[in-house]
Amino acid sequence: MENLVKFVQDEFVTRKEFPQFQAGDTITVYYEIREGEKTRTQFFRGTVIQRRGSGSSETFTIRKMSGTVGVERIFPINLPAIQKIEVNKHGKVRRARIFYFRGLTGKKARITEKRRG
Template sequence: MWPKTDADVPSFKAGDTITVSYKIVEGNKERVQSFRGVVIQIKGQGKTKMFTIRKISNGVGVERIFPLYSPHIEKIEVNKIGVVRRARIYYLRDLTGKKARIKEKRMTSSSEK
């Protein structure tokens, strides 16, 4: 399995935009494909924890469920930290366009004074 410990897994929550790179095996060929989208839920605990990512591809909403400790996952990157007030943001499924945007948490650097 790719993450040996929990320290290898980045911390993310519902509303964050992440990119998951995972291996796809087709016959004797193997390639890495990335899936970037918004986390709409995290469920389970321990080694059976799973998360669902939603993205819009060619105007169609696509959701994919990943096991967090899958051996096919190469890496997980957190691209944006979103600000939502729910643990499961299923309401995104009904929203389109600008209404489906999630506020981004802005980080301030301590060097700005």
């Protein structure tokens, strides 16, 4: 049964090509919002807290601070409304899921940038 589900997901679900990102990275997700007949593009910039699942059912969670309130949003990786994903910074973290990040405020909530090259 699992093989059948995997076959259908691989064959019929269209996958978009996005850059590689992981927990700790700061990314910007551009997605389309439909309001009645109109459509507009909105972006959500924040830190990736986790990537979960595999294949077509994979999701990722982004957290940003809006004023003093933390806002989290979960995106499916193959959501048709996602137009593009930009990686702004690669963060240096030691875990795949950084839920401890929710409890940090101020200077403690900074993630050091990973050096490339």
